[in-house]
Amino acid sequence: MNSVHELLAGLGTLLRGFGLLLRRPRLFLLGALPALITSLxxxxxxxxxxxxxxxxxxWATPFADGWDTPWQGLVRGALSLALLAGAVLIMVVxxxxxxxxLGAPIYDKIAEMxxxxxxxxxxxxxxxxxxxxxxxIRQSIGMVLVSLTVTxxxxxxxxxxxxxxxIGPVLTAVMGGWxxxxxxxxxxxxxxxxxxVRDRRRFMGLRRMRVLGFAIPTYFLLAIPFVAVVVFPAATAGGTILARELLPAEPPRNTGLTSGPPPPAP
Known part of the structure; x- marks a missing residue:
């Protein structure tokens, strides 16, 4: 029951994000622009x-120029489908x-709000x-590579x-949401x-079910073409709320050089 409660609380975090942004329609529309630009x-x-x-x-298969028509069409058709599927996969990931x-300044403003x-x-x-x-850049490249590997x-x-x-779809939803x-x-x-990134993973690991309750529905909504344009601003606000729920009242600070637990109180 506690796991169910945490999952529902995570979903509620996303809904709270929608509520916060709907009270600020201009910021909501501004937050939709980066997702729209990326989609287009x-x-x-x-x-x-x-x-x-x-x-x-x-151009990529000159070796097939002299082949008989059925074999040439079969090979080049298969390569066309593979290239198209690979391009779509990379775009989704x-x-x-x-x-x-693209929208870093806008999403930082939403998080600040x-x-x-x-x-x-x-x-x-x-x-x-x-x-x-x-x-x-380093973290973005790492996230894309990990996402591609998982997919x-x-x-x-x-x-x-x-x-x-x-198992395949479940793994995709859980890891993609995470x-x-x-x-x-x-x-x-x-x-x-x-x-x-390991700082985030460490605190997220303390309340995995709440994180997944927020992240998995968001993952599926963002996977729907152009629905993501509306969901992205609310997801950013919800992510900020979620982070506050995961962190202690007085979170440890570091410079990015270390990632250990906070020092004991004197």
């Missing part, structure tokens, strides 16, 4: 790829990271722009007869000087 950008890339797919595959990167509404937010630690950008592994597991059709939670809580953790 990915759509343009996909259309361009489809329009040039035949020529690209022909990278959508959240790209959107958060949530912190002000709830009270007790500390001042953001000082960090040079170069260090902040380098850290963001491919879940797909391969899904091919296993009988049990694969169940990684999404890591990204959506970043702003609140950064504000408290907890700059490393």
């Amino acid at each position: 950008l990915f759509l343009a890339v996909l259309i361009t790829l489809i329009a040039n797919l035949g020529g690209l595959i022909t 990278a959508f959240t990271t790209v959107t958060l990167t 949530v912190e002000e509404d709830l009270g007790g937010a500390p001042e953001a630690p000082e960090e040079s722009l170069a260090a902040s950008v380098a850290r963001a 491919v592994c879940a797909f391969l597991i899904g091919l296993v007869p009988l049990v694969g059709w169940l 990684l999404l939670g890591i990204e959506l809580t970043a702003s609140a953790f950064d504000r408290r000087g907890l700059l490393l």
